[in-house]
Amino acid sequence: MRAFSTRLVLLPVALAGGFAMVAPSGASSSIEASRYPKPPLEATRVLDRVTLNRLVQNKGMSLQWISWDDSRGTVSARMVDGRMRLTGSQFATNGPGQIMLDGYVTELGTGYFTFEGKIRIIDAPDGGRVCEADKSWHFAITQQRRYFRLREFEWCDDLTDYIDIYF
Incomplete structure (x- = not known):
């Protein structure tokens, strides 16, 4: 019998001010979405x-x-x-x-x-x-x-x- 492993694939999603890596709908992930870079508090x-x-x-x-x-x-x-x-x-x-x-x-x-x-x-x-x-x-x-x-x-x-x- 052949063993299969599953791997979670994160997808890049454009957000205002950066990108987030998120799991496709229905998938679970312990990795939190994060944005880089974090926008400054003050306006330019x-x-x-x-x-x-x-x-x-x-x-x-x-x-x-x-x-x-x-x-x-x-x-x-x-x-x-x-x-x-x-x-x-x-x-x-x-x-x-x-x-x-x-x-x-x-x-x-x-x-x-x-x-x-x-x-x-x-x-x-x-x-x-x-x-x-x-x-x-x-x-x-x-x-x-x-x-x-x-x-x-x-x-x-x-x-x-x-x-x-x-x-």
Whole structure:
């Protein structure tokens, strides 16, 4: 006689402000649905409309280890209940490198914004490298560039990671 095992499969369900993993109807699970990231209590502080428009109408993102050319990644900046949700990713076209970000913008000022959330770099510039942090990040425009650059350059293993969001 052959023994069979059953396995509970959780399905991703989109919710305002995140995703939840839930069991299909009729199934039971001891795993609670959780959302990431948790929205901040305060609304996004918009101190500069030009910066707000540049971020909402952005033209993608890049990590220099992956590419600065036409293979930019995508960024979504949208208001959810008065809070700006920011998600983005870029995947290498000729290799395994990738970057992802997910969180909320807490403040938009003249030429800068503050982002609370997670940034994850995988396999860039070398296979096996994994950098991930969930914290407060600062992006700013410097030297009249056409992008916001992450100001924390060496936040993981002493390599300088240039993360840019273009406008």
